[in-house]
Amino acid sequence: MLRSAIIATVLGLAVPAAAENDPVVVELFTSQGCSSCPPADRLMHDLAKRDDVIGLALHVDYWDYIGWEDEYADPDHTLRQRAYARQGGRTMIYTPQMVINGQHDVVGAQSRELERLINAHLTATPEAEVVAKRSGNEVTVDVAPVELPEGEAYDVRVVQYSPMRHASIRRGELAGHELDYANVVDSWQVAGQWDGVAPQQFSAELTSDLPAVVLVQRAGHGPIVAAARVK
Numbered sequence: 001m002l003r004s005a006i007i008a009t010v011l012g013l014a015v016p017a018a019a020e021n022d023p024v025v026v027e028l029f030t031s032q033g034c035s036s037c038p039p040a041d042r043l044m045h046d047l048a049k050r051d052d053v054i055g056l057a058l059h060v061d062y063w064d065y066i067g068w069e070d071e072y073a074d075p076d077h078t079l080r081q082r083a084y085a086r087q088g089g090r091t092m093i094y095t096p097q098m099v100i101n102g103q104h105d106v107v108g109a110q111s112r113e114l115e116r117l118i119n120a121h122l123t124a125t126p127e128a129e130v131v132a133k134r135s136g137n138e139v140t141v142d143v144a145p146v147e148l149p150e151g152e153a154y155d156v157r158v159v160q161y162s163p164m165r166h167a168s169i170r171r172g173e174l175a176g177h178e179l180d181y182a183n184v185v186d187s188w189q190v191a192g193q194w195d196g197v198a199p200q201q202f203s204a205e206l207t208s209d210l211p212a213v214v215l216v217q218r219a220g221h222g223p224i225v226a227a228a229r230v231k
Contacts (some may be wrong), residue, residue, distance in 0.1 A: 033063035035173035039109035040096035085217030
């Protein structure tokens with residue numbers, strides 16, 4: 001189906017809406033121990049409602065020492081943020097930070113700058129296509145190139161998330177706050193690595209009934225070249 005969609009595009013034929021869907025991925029690195037994070041957390045609620053954006057909240061653990069351990073934090077999220085920092089030539093990580101399609105970042109909750117970057121990615125030429133389907137706890141992922149550079153490898157990542165989680169914070173900088181968090185990342189796995197040359201299919205076993213998305217990302221935490229919700 002992916003190859004047919006690509007051919008139809010080249011020939012100027014009508015393409016199914018599902019094939020045209022190329023959402024922008026916005027990753028929010030946040031923490032329940034961060035007093036400046038709630039505005040960005042609220043912005044994630046808005047992003048979670050959009051069809052053209054996949055918003056993911058990655059809670060980090062490096063503020064836990066100041067009095068409150070974030071119950072949704074995962075050390076792997078911190079490692080992912082550090083990898084993005086290295087890719088961008090930065091030596092520090094911070095919260096809140098939003099990373100757009102693995103390429104650009106926004107400090108805090110700068111909604112205008114975020115929207116500018118989202119729109120820039122939405123209007124960019126697609127580099128790859130991905131379709132993901134779920135049957136029970138198994139997800140099948142089909143990827144195909146559109147306009148990719150040669151000689152690169154891509155990780156096919158399957159991410160599951162909780163659409164809404166609540167926290168009653170008792171200590172730390174946000175002590176006394178009752179906060180809701182949208183699209184909290186629960187688990188990550190790599191279904192496989194793709195050479196970006198020919199269409200290929202991958203499969204993965206989901207770890208829960210939570211909703212899932214697929215990210216096709218240049219190996220080494222490079223740009224996200226395609227993403228899709230698992231249907």
